[in-house]
Amino acid sequence: MRILIVYLSRTGNTKAIAEIIHNYVGGKLVVLELQTPYPENYRQTVQQVVHENETGFLPPLKTKVDSIGQYDVVFVGFPTWDMQMPPPIKTFLHEYNFAGKTIIPFNTNAGYGVGSSFETVKELCPNSQILAGFSTKGGIERDGILFVIKGEKEKQVRDEVERWLKKITFLR
């Protein structure tokens, strides 16, 4: 079983989850980067994302995944943005063919949950098997709280990830 772990992360929380998953299951870890990065400013970024969601704009990715066909399982990680899947993840799921693959979403958010993002994975990958996703509270950039998956919280999240991977039968 060949595993790809792809993630988008602005302030490091989703990246930390990706690394924890990678530690447990191995495979190839890939960070999604954009051709034109989002602004550093949080408010500007929110405005841009809301606009992209309204217009259906798919921001072009700098990252290219070599021969996606070789992977059986694709973990896809992203923060909740605008209570949705971030536009660059929409680009990624549009750009490649996931038919016949198993897709497993994972997420961090500011405490408001995954919004419509996990449903969107199902919509964009109609011919894939989508397993139950993982979600945990990450940062709250709006309030200046950036990276939080460290110290005690990191240990706690590691346990949560382990339990989840067992539940979806990725670990024994």
Ligand SMILES: Cc1cc2nc3c(=O)[nH]c(=O)nc-3n(C[C@H](O)[C@H](O)[C@H](O)COP(=O)(O)O)c2cc1C
């Ligand atoms: C543009 C933008 C929009 C966001 N919208 C939401 C939201 O709608 N709901 C929520 O719970 N968190 C929202 N957040 C907070 C992030 O989901 C949260 O901080 C997450 O842990 C960030 O992950 P990262 O560190 O991997 O970038 C938003 C953050 C950004 C930058």
